[in-house]
Amino acid sequence: MISRGQALEALTGERFDVAVIGGGITGAGVALDAATRGYSVALLEKSDYASGTSSRSSKLVHGGLRYLRTFDLGLVREALLERQLMVKLAPHLVTPVKLVVAALEGARPDRLFGIGLNMYDVMATPSLRGRRSARRASATASGQDGEVDWSPPRHRLIGAEEVVALLPALAARQPTGGYLFYDCQTDDARLVLTVLGEAERFGAICANRVEAVELTVEGLLARDLETGAELDVTAENVVNATGVWADRIRPDELHSEAEVPVVRPSRGTHITIAQSDLPLIAGAVVPADGGRFIFALPWLGRSLLGTTDNNYSGDIDHVKPSAQDVDYLLKATNAFFGTELGVDDLSGAYAGVRPLISSGDTRKSVDISRKAELYETSSGLITITGGKLTTWRRMAKMAVDRLVERDGRNAPCRTAEIPLGQPIDPAALNPPEGVPPESVVALAARYGHAAEPVLAVAAERGELAQPILPGLPDLLAEAAFSARHEQAATVGDVLLRRTRLGLLAGRELSGPDSDVPRRVAQVLAREHGWGERRTEEEIDRFEQEAAAEGIGLR
Numbered sequence: 001m002i003s004r005g006q007a008l009e010a011l012t013g014e015r016f017d018v019a020v021i022g023g024g025i026t027g028a029g030v031a032l033d034a035a036t037r038g039y040s041v042a043l044l045e046k047s048d049y050a051s052g053t054s055s056r057s058s059k060l061v062h063g064g065l066r067y068l069r070t071f072d073l074g075l076v077r078e079a080l081l082e083r084q085l086m087v088k089l090a091p092h093l094v095t096p097v098k099l100v101v102a103a104l105e106g107a108r109p110d111r112l113f114g115i116g117l118n119m120y121d122v123m124a125t126p127s128l129r130g131r132r133s134a135r136r137a138s139a140t141a142s143g144q145d146g147e148v149d150w151s152p153p154r155h156r157l158i159g160a161e162e163v164v165a166l167l168p169a170l171a172a173r174q175p176t177g178g179y180l181f182y183d184c185q186t187d188d189a190r191l192v193l194t195v196l197g198e199a200e201r202f203g204a205i206c207a208n209r210v211e212a213v214e215l216t217v218e219g220l221l222a223r224d225l226e227t228g229a230e231l232d233v234t235a236e237n238v239v240n241a242t243g244v245w246a247d248r249i250r251p252d253e254l255h256s257e258a259e260v261p262v263v264r265p266s267r268g269t270h271i272t273i274a275q276s277d278l279p280l281i282a283g284a285v286v287p288a289d290g291g292r293f294i295f296a297l298p299w300l301g302r303s304l305l306g307t308t309d310n311n312y313s314g315d316i317d318h319v320k321p322s323a324q325d326v327d328y329l330l331k332a333t334n335a336f337f338g339t340e341l342g343v344d345d346l347s348g349a350y351a352g353v354r355p356l357i358s359s360g361d362t363r364k365s366v367d368i369s370r371k372a373e374l375y376e377t378s379s380g381l382i383t384i385t386g387g388k389l390t391t392w393r394r395m396a397k398m399a400v401d402r403l404v405e406r407d408g409r410n411a412p413c414r415t416a417e418i419p420l421g422q423p424i425d426p427a428a429l430n431p432p433e434g435v436p437p438e439s440v441v442a443l444a445a446r447y448g449h450a451a452e453p454v455l456a457v458a459a460e461r462g463e464l465a466q467p468i469l470p471g472l473p474d475l476l477a478e479a480a481f482s483a484r485h486e487q488a489a490t491v492g493d494v495l496l497r498r499t500r501l502g503l504l505a506g507r508e509l510s511g512p513d514s515d516v517p518r519r520v521a522q523v524l525a526r527e528h529g530w531g532e533r534r535t536e537e538e539i540d541r542f543e544q545e546a547a548a549e550g551i552g553l554r
Contacts, residue, residue, distance in 0.1 A: 001200055004487045007207035008224060012231050014205070016042045018403065019219055019235035021212045021249060023047075024054035025188070025389060027241035028195040029396030029415070034239075035202035036418060037400060037411040042233055043196070043204060044222055046211035047317075048493050049486075050192035053243050054389070055497050056319075056352025058270065058307050059299055061086050061094050061390045062183040063123065065285075066293070068116050075371055077123040079390045083184050084126070086390075087150040090186075090420035092448040093194060096152065097185045097297065098282035102163050102170060102178035109157060109179055117155040117181050124152060152182035166282035169296075169303075172338045180282075185299065188389060189497040190446055193486060194421045195392075208487050212249065215381060226489075237406075239382045239399050244316050244355040246385040261375055261385055265316055265353040269325035270306030272348040272504055277341065278303040278333070288332035296333065300442075301472060302347060302504045305329050312353050320550030321349040348506030349553050357386045374398050380406075422449035432459035434466065435475065442473035457481045464523070469508070469516055474499040479520050483527035491520045491542035496549070506551030510543065517542045 002010075018034045020027050023045025031043045045051075063080035064072075086094040101117075103109045156179070158166075163175040196206050209225045219235035240249045247263045275298070283297040286305075297304045308325040326349060330341055357373050372387035372395040384399040397413045404411050426444040429451055435458055443451035458465040458477035468474045482488035482498040495509060495517070496502035502509060509516050517539050525535045546552055 001197060001206060001486055003484075004207055004209070004489070007205050007487075008210070008231070010205045011042055011044075011207060011210070011222070011233050014040070014042075014234075016040045016205075016219070016233070016235040018042070018237045018239060019044065019233050020239045020241055021220070022241035022243060022245075023049040023192070023196070023206065023208060024052050024241070024243050025050070025192050025195065025392040026054075026243060026384060026387065026395050027239075028192050028199060029392045030239050030241050030384065030399050031204045031206065032195050032199040032202070032418070033393075033396040033400040033413060033415050034403065035199050035204045036414040037404065037409075039400075039403070041199065041204040042235060043199070043206040044210045044212055044233070045206070045208045046225065048208050048488075048490070048497060049196060049206075050189040050497050052245070052316075053352045053354060054192050055189040056268070056270075056350050057188045057389045058268070058295060059185050059188055059297070059304065060097075060183055060295070061186050063120060063390075064388070065116060065120060068119055072371075073119075073123065075391075076120070078394060079388065080120070080124040081126065082390050082393060084124070084149060084151055085393070085416060086186075086420075087184060089416075089418065090191070090194065090423075090448075091150075092421065092423035092445055093191055094184050094186045095445075096150065096182050098166060099181055099183055099285060099295075100158070100163060100166050100178050100282050101181075101285045102167065102173075102175045104170075104173045104175050106176055109177055114155075114179060117179055120181065121152075121154045126151070155179050155181035166280075167284050168279040168281065169337045169339070170284070173336075183283075185297065186389075187300070187446060187500060189500070191389075191420070193498075194448075198418060198420055206487075209489065215249075215379065237380065237382070237403055239384065239403075241384055241396075241399070243385055244353050246355060246383050249381075249383070261373055261383060262358040263385065264356045264358040265312045266356050267310050267312035267319060267322070267325070267351055267353050268307035269321040269329065269351040270304060270349065270503075271321070271326055271329050271346050272299075272302040272304050272506075273341065273345060274347055275301060275303055277345055278337065278339065284336070286332050286336045289328065294329060294332055296337075300500055300504055305333055309354075316353050318545075318548035319351045319353055320548070321351040321553070325351070326553070343553060346507065346553055348503050348551055350503050350506070350549065350551055354388075355385045372398060374402060376402065421447070424449045424451060429455060431455050432465055434458075434462060436467065436473065439467065439473040439475055443475070453485075454478060454481045457484075468495075468499065468520065469501055469505055472501060472504065474501055476519065476523055479523040480527055483524055488524070489528070490545075491517050491524065491538055492545040494520050494524070495542070496545075496551075502546070502549075502551050506546065507553055510546040510552030510554065 017039040020043040063076045213221045222231045280298040375383040387395045464477040479494045
């Protein structure tokens with residue numbers, strides 16, 4: 001990405017076809033979709049990219065088994081087809097993960113769950129007339145000479161031995177068998193940054209820490225939150241893609257509440273645990289109170305447990321995991337795995353709020369559909385909200401299709417064909433001395449081909465080739481790289497969103513004896529030209545952010 005300073009200069013010096021408000025996955029998707037259709041695009045994010053819901057998901061790209069219970073079949077099928085497409089477009093970022101539904105202590109696998117998995121299999125086929133013909137047609141049409149896109153095997157019954165091999169943490173419960181099926185995982189914040197990078201490649205101008213203050217006749221008035229300076233952004237169209245904040249942006253001429261959504265936030269809490277305390281090779285579907293289930297997933301060297309789904313009325317800028325939610329997750333985990341894990345065993349925790357669209361009823365958030373909704377006011381403001389991480393591309397398409405229709409253009413959507421970064425084999429990388437082998441593998445998975453310039457940064461100084469936190473593969477070079485190329489400006493930007501250490505080791509990072517925030521701040525100081533006083537202020541700033549987000553469970 002271009003520097004933030006260059007982006008600010010372009011925002012005030014150019015005229016845009018589209019201004020996008022919001023730098024989460026939906027806003028990034030709108031910017032990419034519009035830019036690839038020939039629109040000139042500006043994107044404004046009031047905080048950091050992916051700092052809201054888009055960095056706090058369950059890290060799954062999936063159809064959503066639980067939506068089968070409410071017969072939301074259209075949403076499930078749409079999401080399953082998008083899942084397959086994401087593996088094709090970003091194979092280094094969106095990867096298949098095995099999931100197990102285990103039967104314990106002499107019980108047989110739940111037949112109703114098996115029926116649901118049959119439906120999941122059927123809806124995942126590209127063509128309902130048959131998987132084989134659809135895959136062959138896809139390969140032929142794309143000129144792949146027989147190579148086909150990823151499509152998951154059908155679910156199958158597995159025996160006790162295979163269940164234990166995939167879920168070692170379950171051995172003490174003596175499983176008798178289970179179902180094995182497939183979904184996909186991602187690093188959600190990295191997915192956002194990758195989509196933004198592709199949008200910029202097609203001409204979009206993106207700037208973080210720029211808040212949209214009000215809509216104007218010429219576009220919108222914005223404020224640089226670093227300096228307080230106001231900016232006039234000239235744009236023919238404005239798209240509000242701010243997710244859970246969507247109902248806070250309202251044009252002056254608004255006469256009907258029906259013209260904008262009423263967002264009903266739902267909090268989802270997740271916790272992370274060391275793999276040694278809960279060893280998982282595959283993910284597990286874990287029964288929980290209230291007839292629900294949670295996921296236990298291997299993710300970036302930790303075991304990730306979540307999610308909860310409760311109506312939320314607190315501060316949506318900083319959402320803490322609630323003690324009640326953490327207890328709920330631990331209770332379900334301990335009951336299923338036969339463990340005795342407590343809060344002190346957790347390595348981290350995080351929470352986010354989902355933008356559910358209120359329909360005026362009093363249902364629990366778990367019962368409300370995750371369908372996306374498009375709104376348009378008489379001023380022309382387009383708002384896209386709702387939905388879920390997996391369907392970001394479809395949501396963006398809805399918004400840009402409306403722009404195209406309004407403008408009378410002939411500009412079909414192209415995002416189903418645009419690769420999101422380039423994968424690379426870790427063996428093809430040439431790391432400098434001192435970079436651990438596991439870091440090379442992690443960089444390839446996070447950045448794809450862009451791991452090469454990260455390693456070039458690591459070669460500049462010996463300290464940059466070292467892990468940020470012993471035992472995890474993230475390098476200090478990533479702090480310098482993100483400052484230069486991804487508009488990272490704070491310690492939180494690096495630890496919470498450019499790397500995911502704040503989620504994986506939040507307790508350690510936010511502890512009084514941790515030197516990690518200082519080490520990252522010193523790297524950023526060198527990149528941004530901070531003095532000693534500013535560096536200390538940035539360390540304090542991270543401590544405040546960590547406390548506000550509750551990542552250290554304090």
